[in-house]
Amino acid sequence: MGRYTLRRLLQLVPVFLGTTFIVYALVWGLSDDPFAGKCGQRECSPAYIATMTERYNLDDNILVQYLKYLGALLTGDFGQTFSGTEVSSLIATAYPVTIRLALVALLIEAVIGILAGIVSGVRGRGFVDSLVLVSTLFLISLPVFVTGLVLKQVLGVELGIIRTSVPNDPSFGDLLVPGFVLGSLSMAYVARLTRTSLVENARADFVRTAVAKGLTHRRVVGVHMLRNSLIPVVTFLGTDLGALMGGAIVTEGVFNIRGIGGLVFRGILQQDTATVVGIVVLLVIVYLVANLVVDLLYAVLDPRIRYD
Amino acid sequence: MLGESGSGKSVTAQTVMGILDAPPGRITAGSVRFRGEELLGADPERRRLLRGESMAMIFQDALSALNPVYSVGFQIAEQFRFRRGMSRKDATARAAEMLDLVRIPNAKQRVKEYPHQFSGGMRQRVMIAMALALDPDLLIADEPTTALDVTVQAQIMDLLDEQRRERGMGLILITHDLGVVAEVADRIAVMYAGRIVEHTNAATLYARPAHPYTRGLMDSVPRVDDAGGVRGAPLRPVPGLPPSLTAIPRGCPFHPRCAYAQDVCVDEYPPLREVEEGHAHEAACHFAERFVAEGPDRPATQEVVSG
Ligand SMILES: Nc1ncnc2c1ncn2[C@@H]1O[C@H](COP(=O)(O)OP(=O)(O)OP(=O)(O)O)[C@@H](O)[C@H]1O
Ligand code: SF4
Ligand SMILES: [Mg+2]
Numbered sequence: 001m002g003r004y005t006l007r008r009l010l011q012l013v014p015v016f017l018g019t020t021f022i023v024y025a026l027v028w029g030l031s032d033d034p035f036a037g038k039c040g041q042r043e044c045s046p047a048y049i050a051t052m053t054e055r056y057n058l059d060d061n062i063l064v065q066y067l068k069y070l071g072a073l074l075t076g077d078f079g080q081t082f083s084g085t086e087v088s089s090l091i092a093t094a095y096p097v098t099i100r101l102a103l104v105a106l107l108i109e110a111v112i113g114i115l116a117g118i119v120s121g122v123r124g125r126g127f128v129d130s131l132v133l134v135s136t137l138f139l140i141s142l143p144v145f146v147t148g149l150v151l152k153q154v155l156g157v158e159l160g161i162i163r164t165s166v167p168n169d170p171s172f173g174d175l176l177v178p179g180f181v182l183g184s185l186s187m188a189y190v191a192r193l194t195r196t197s198l199v200e201n202a203r204a205d206f207v208r209t210a211v212a213k214g215l216t217h218r219r220v221v222g223v224h225m226l227r228n229s230l231i232p233v234v235t236f237l238g239t240d241l242g243a244l245m246g247g248a249i250v251t252e253g254v255f256n257i258r259g260i261g262g263l264v265f266r267g268i269l270q271q272d273t274a275t276v277v278g279i280v281v282l283l284v285i286v287y288l289v290a291n292l293v294v295d296l297l298y299a300v301l302d303p304r305i306r307y308d
Numbered sequence: 309m310l311g312e313s314g315s316g317k318s319v320t321a322q323t324v325m326g327i328l329d330a331p332p333g334r335i336t337a338g339s340v341r342f343r344g345e346e347l348l349g350a351d352p353e354r355r356r357l358l359r360g361e362s363m364a365m366i367f368q369d370a371l372s373a374l375n376p377v378y379s380v381g382f383q384i385a386e387q388f389r390f391r392r393g394m395s396r397k398d399a400t401a402r403a404a405e406m407l408d409l410v411r412i413p414n415a416k417q418r419v420k421e422y423p424h425q426f427s428g429g430m431r432q433r434v435m436i437a438m439a440l441a442l443d444p445d446l447l448i449a450d451e452p453t454t455a456l457d458v459t460v461q462a463q464i465m466d467l468l469d470e471q472r473r474e475r476g477m478g479l480i481l482i483t484h485d486l487g488v489v490a491e492v493a494d495r496i497a498v499m500y501a502g503r504i505v506e507h508t509n510a511a512t513l514y515a516r517p518a519h520p521y522t523r524g525l526m527d528s529v530p531r532v533d534d535a536g537g538v539r540g541a542p543l544r545p546v547p548g549l550p551p552s553l554t555a556i557p558r559g560c561p562f563h564p565r566c567a568y569a570q571d572v573c574v575d576e577y578p579p580l581r582e583v584e585e586g587h588a589h590e591a592a593c594h595f596a597e598r599f600v601a602e603g604p605d606r607p608a609t610q611e612v613v614s615g
Contacts, residue, residue: 203329205372211327213387213438214360227377302377303422 008295012288017070023280024066027273055080056273073281079274087278090263095282097170098259101251102244104172104179109187110237114230117194121202121229122221132195136188144247148181148254165256175257182251186240190233197229204228231301238294242287309482310489310525311499312550317482320499321448323348324480325365326355342446360387364439368451370431374423380407380434381419387441406437410467429460433467440471446478447471453488465492486525490514498522501561502553504580508589516600518583518591520566521546523599560593568595 039048052058056079057065072079078087120132139147155177156164166174180187201207202225210224249261260279267275299305311317322328324340326347340347342363347355367373375383384406385399394402400419407415410433423431432452439447449468453461469492472479483489489496489510496513498506498521506519517523524546548565551557557564563573572594583589583596593599 205367205369206375208322208327208329209367209373209435209438210375212325212359212365214356214358214442215386215390216356219386219390224375224378228375231377303379304376304424 004299005292005296008292012292015288016284019284020070020277020281021066023284024069024273024277025062027268027271027276028062028065052082069277078278081272081275082270087274090275091260091278091282094258094260094263094279097257098245098248098252098261099286100170100172101175101179101182101248101257101259102241104175105183105186105244105248106237106241108176108179109183109190109240113187113190114194114233116191117233118198118221118226120191121195121198124199129195132191136191139184139188142184144181144185145250145254147184148178148251151177151181152254168258170257178251178255178257181254182244182248186236186244190236193236194229194233197232198225201225201229227301231298234297234301235294238290238297239287241290242283245286246283309480309497309499310484310486312484312525312546314550314553315499316502316553317484317499318450319502321365321450321480321482325359325363325448326352327359327365360391360442360444362444363446363448364442364444365448365450366432366435366439366452368454370428370435370455371423373435374431376423379420379422380426380438381421384419384434384438384441387438391442402441403437406441407434409440410434410437410471412437428456429463432456432460432464436464436467436471440475443475444477446480448480448482450482451484452481454483454485461488468492486528498525501551501556503561503592504590505562505593506591507580508584508587508591512584512587512589516584516589516603518589518596518600519562519593520568520599521562522591524565562593568599570594 039045044052057068060068069079076088078091080086081090116132116136120129123129152162152164155161162177163174166178204225207220207224210220215224245260248257248259249265251257252259252261253265260283264276264279266272267279309317309320319328319333322333323335324342324347328335335348338348342358347358374380381400381403384403385394385396388394388399388402389396392399404415404419407419412418412430412433418426423434426434432455435452447468452468453464456464465488468479468481471477479492481489481492493510495507495509497504498513498519500519500521506513506517506522508518513522514526517526528545546565551561551564558577559575560566560569560573560578563569566573576594578592578594578596580590580592581596583591584600589600591600
């Protein structure tokens, strides 16, 4: 297991280099002239152009630029925006908010999704099962911004239960509703995945063996059916963390959350390459680490997967 | 318990154990008695407590019957922990003893391993260890050796036989292999289309089979006794196919395949009844007495058909 983990960590290196290089090259390549529109209506002054060319190594070819960027990154230097703000300080304020939001969403989708899946999967056809199937279908068919705007309008504006604009350093409670909105689609998938997986496993021979051993129904379901059924669910949840962070932009917009979504959005509009690349690089890292954790968890949940 | 594939052997065993999938399974009639106690309709909790403790079951495919994500030790120890209230440590020690009992080498080590790490024969031994854990009075073995190769089959049968003897335990062996039954069974029930069609002790069954289906089965394997059969006689499978249990023929369910079928067989269902006074010999055939009287010198089914 130790060696497997090490090998997986090493495998992350080329993936990391490849993805970040592509992002770097794409963002700088967005327009032919990196200074277009940078200085309002006027042409940029030669002095400004000289400073920026120096700051972003624009005279080098793209590969060298990237390598220089990477070198700085390894020392923790994310570079500066065109206006001279340290990207790392932008990230330091925005990232924790989005991570918190994504984790709340993940928690909600895991807890509610799995519980709903278990209840409908174990009970079998009936009212609860139909309720879960219909409500998840409902959530799946609604775009996230609709769910978000409706909840904001109803809970925030009409009922006044939640604040329509989330404060700068949001608490867990502040993020509950946005987290629900962000996680709602995946929550529906988790519920259905858990349900299907349980129903499939219920007919498995080893479940019959567990019953034949005279174990209680609770133990048969909770120990013998659940663990096997949760393997695909855990995989889904792990890979979903990265997707949630990347997809947080809409939810953040709806609830005025100052996370990376708005930062990236503004960065792209203003062609502020350093910001965009910095944020995406971190997203890639989150994604890769989450995947690694899933793979390791997989080995813990299913001993047939052997990593040596 | 003997019968072709699909004749309802497993369903019957599961009904006895109370582990029939319901739905789709449904029990419409009949009776299962264990030590005089009627089990059909008994309190589900009562039935659960009987499982493992009084009656246990092992299955044909040990690989799928064992939970792939828990160690074999965990799965055996589970019964000691949750039925006997033992601590995890004591239970695991007992699990290792059970593995040792069924002669799995290196039991202390292997108790931590997972089902996929065992060979087919060893896995079936694990199943047996698990079934014997709570020292049941009755063990139902549903085709325990079908998935194994011949030498391993013999070892598993020996192990079952030995444990049965040592524990004074009842063994219901389900098989479609007449050879296996002949060696171990005291009494044999032959099943056809979901019902028992003949039931008696092994010697009587071999000497005087009362049901044409039983005869057919015997003609389809090499004779174990030298008394009757012609040496080197060709093997004759029972002609035709077993019926789908969703469309059982009316009258005698065997009549479409029976060489002796008469009009009455198509119209009237022959119930299982005593056919030989004093031999506890039951059969479900209108002409059972005739076949019993013919004894071992019966003509083969096939000869009757072609003649
Ligand atoms: N008493 C019954 N009434 C109605 N249907 C039955 C009955 N017994 C068996 N069946 C049907 O026949 C199917 C096969 O039965 P079962 O699995 O018990 O056969 P088997 O004798 O164990 O066959 P195999 O040798 O292949 O294991 C069952 O799935 C069930 O649908
Ligand atoms: S009742 Fe008739 S059809 Fe059925 S087994 Fe006997 S002879 Fe054959
Ligand atoms: Mg069977």
